[in-house]
Amino acid sequence: MTRFPLVLLAAVAGCKPATAEPKSSAPVGSAVEESGTAVHGVRRRAQVDAPVVVDGKLMAFLRFGEVPATLAPTTSPLDGKPKARYYRLGEYLAALGVDVARVRAVHVGGNGHRFASIEGTELRREPNRFLFDFRLERTGIPRTGWWTSGLKNTFRVDEIRQLLVYVDRAVPALHAKRSCYAGADDRTCSEAIPYLEGTLEKGTRLYLDGRLVGQVKRRRIGADVAFETSQGGARYDLGKLLQKHGVAVGAAASVELTAGDDLVARATGAEVLSARVSFGLPNHQHGRIVVGLPAAFQAPHGKPEERDVDITAVSVTTAPARATTQRALVAVEDASSLASADDLLTLATAD
Structure with a gap:
């Protein structure tokens, strides 16, 4: 792939x-x-x-x-x-x-x-x-x-x-002149996010009805999600990963996979489980996964074929009534988020 x-x-x-x-x-x-x-x-x-x-x-x-x-x-x-x-x-x-x-x-x-x-x-x-x-x-x-x-x-x-x-926490003060959260000496701006629980991470994001429920990190996946391929390599079960984060995958109306800002695959939760969609965890990717996308989940107007694609986010919607908009699928080969830096610079300049 x-x-x-x-x-x-x-x-x-x-x-x-x-x-x-x-x-x-x-x-x-x-x-x-x-x-x-x-x-x-x-x-x-x-x-x-x-x-x-x-x-x-x-x-x-x-x-x-x-x-x-x-x-x-x-x-x-x-x-x-x-x-x-x-x-x-x-x-x-x-x-x-x-x-x-x-x-x-x-x-x-x-x-x-x-x-x-x-x-x-x-x-x-x-x-x-x-x-x-x-x-x-x-x-x-x-x-x-x-x-x-x-x-x-x-x-x-x-x-x-x-x-x-x-909402419930006291609103932190902003420096009167600098419009920032003041550092300890009141002369510098702090980078700290008030009250932040834990740290910000880079792994592929997992959403349930619009709300973040987890991010992928190798150390947190667990052996119960992994399986060995016929070639002897390690892969992971996407459906099981979502279930570990409290997602009732089988009942999900939609599972959408995004590369950058481009929607490159969509399926029902039952289809994800039936296809046993798998993903890999390349080294030095900070938890960003590559998902083996079945051709049937991809845009029909492109060149759909089973392939591994870097995925930024997996978004699950539980019921059709919750979705007021349905974004169009982008063919993997046309996704701007998979383009070269020169192509992206051209897009930005043309804006």
């Missing part, structure tokens, strides 16, 4: 001056000095995608390929082109299981660990105001799509690097 590598694209944008915000006494963790080398190293070791954290619990990663199936895109009054490419922030949080009626604040992290903030009352009062989209519409860095005039905090970020939501 042919294995298709995954190539990712990142972009950087600047920030605007900050405005003051009241302080609280909530802890933010240890400070990390923000040098260019330190930031580069931390991002390489940790997670370059935007984490969505609620009261310290990792709920999702904000990227187009992992937006819950229950969300339908909408248009923005700020966009001259009336194209439905935006999502309402409140609806997105609700799809993750967040009780929006109880949200105290949302801190939107941009570049340089600087944060814009939205009061819970503001989010509820103007649900159609707070929109976000993705730079290349169906891929790319998530971006804010709202104006900040009239808000309690008028500091604005463009690119979304972190989305931190506070």
Whole structure:
């Protein structure tokens, strides 16, 4: 079987001056000095995608390929082109299981660990105001799509690097001048995510009805998921892996496999179990798996054949009624997330 590598694209944008915000006494963790080398190293070791954290619990990663199936895109009054490419922030949080009626604040992290903030009352009062989209519409860095005039905090970020939501925990203070979580000496910005449980990891993500239920790490898979192939190599059972994370695979209406932001395979849970879909764990991939995709699960308009493909996320939907949108399958050979870096640069330049 042919294995298709995954190539990712990142972009950087600047920030605007900050405005003051009241302080609280909530802890933010240890400070990390923000040098260019330190930031580069931390991002390489940790997670370059935007984490969505609620009261310290990792709920999702904000990227187009992992937006819950229950969300339908909408248009923005700020966009001259009336194209439905935006999502309402409140609806997105609700799809993750967040009780929006109880949200105290949302801190939107941009570049340089600087944060814009939205009061819970503001989010509820103007649900159609707070929109976000993705730079290349169906891929790319998530971006804010709202104006900040009239808000309690008028500091604005463009690119979304972190989305931190506070419901039950005290809202941490943002530095009045730097718009960041202050380090121990109050002169540097901390990279620590307040209240974070554990650490951010890179492995393939597993979602159930839009909410993250696990990430693949070799040390956590377990021997009960593994089996030996006729060639003597080790493979793992995808259905059993999902079951270990509390997913009733056999009853699932849909299991979708995403490479980058491209949906490259779809099947019912029963079909996944029947085909005994397997995956491999290449060395030095930080838990990102390569799944043997049956031809029947792939886009019929492409060149479907059984093949190993790098998979970023596996998303399970329990009932058809939960899915308001159904994304089109992308042929594996046409997936932009499997393109060369030059191809991705061309896409970004053309935006």
